[in-house]
Amino acid sequence: MKRLVPIAVGLTLAAMLPGAALAQAYQCSLPDRLDPVGPPRADGPARKVPVARYVLAASWSPEYCRKGDASMQCSGRNGRFGFILHGLWPEAAKGPPPQWCAKGPRPRPETLRRSLCLTPAPGLLEHEWAKHGTCMAKKPETYFKVSGILWRSVQWPDADRLSRKQGLTAGDLREAFVMANPEWTREQLGVETNQRGWLKGVRLCYSRRFRPERCQRDDFGAPDSAPLKIWRGL
Numbered sequence: 001m002k003r004l005v006p007i008a009v010g011l012t013l014a015a016m017l018p019g020a021a022l023a024q025a026y027q028c029s030l031p032d033r034l035d036p037v038g039p040p041r042a043d044g045p046a047r048k049v050p051v052a053r054y055v056l057a058a059s060w061s062p063e064y065c066r067k068g069d070a071s072m073q074c075s076g077r078n079g080r081f082g083f084i085l086h087g088l089w090p091e092a093a094k095g096p097p098p099q100w101c102a103k104g105p106r107p108r109p110e111t112l113r114r115s116l117c118l119t120p121a122p123g124l125l126e127h128e129w130a131k132h133g134t135c136m137a138k139k140p141e142t143y144f145k146v147s148g149i150l151w152r153s154v155q156w157p158d159a160d161r162l163s164r165k166q167g168l169t170a171g172d173l174r175e176a177f178v179m180a181n182p183e184w185t186r187e188q189l190g191v192e193t194n195q196r197g198w199l200k201g202v203r204l205c206y207s208r209r210f211r212p213e214r215c216q217r218d219d220f221g222a223p224d225s226a227p228l229k230i231w232r233g234l
Helices: 007-016 061-067 109-114 122-131 140-152 170-180
Strands: 053-060 083-091 189-193 199-207
Touching: 053 061, 053 140, 061 199, 083 122, 083 140, 083 199, 109 122, 109 140, 122 140, 170 189, 170 199
Parallel strands: none
Antiparallel strands: 053 083, 053 199, 189 199
16 A cells, blocks of 8 residues: 655645635644543554545534533643544545554644544544554554645634524524635535434545545435534633
């Protein structure tokens, strides 16, 4: 398998993508120290297959935190979060995606800390690097750098305002995203909901060269006509 993303690719991304946008944290203050987290456990078999495209997955934090827990993402001690970066996922041309491609190195604490306002969960950062990043890059710093460049290249719509729209649909969310990012089209944005129609997250679909492209069926998620509800967490 051919791995990706030397530093030159990251620099190319920075040049070709739109200007950086603010992260989708309502507020964010970094913790003084990180509680230690153990190495992630593989949740499936190692699978080394060529990378054909990518998905940048974002979670809608208020829905995730609705059940309540004491994590940085949900406790409110380090801020309130809207859309957060779940991870950058390599995809295969056909069939299951690559995953768990190598063992280590684990991210250094300072590397994790720098990413916490985008992904306010050290354990999730470790998991995303081990499961997805090892199929793309040799070092976790490169994986998180490229993920951050892509994340900051888009403007996120005001989901709080959208949540108040009568008759809201998944298509309305796609339209709001495209209005904020004219270089994207509706077909390039996936919308993920739970069984009750509440927004869980969105997926941004990219080619192997990190250009927006039409989402595959599984990534597109809810059709435009699907009713949508957005939990504000207040």
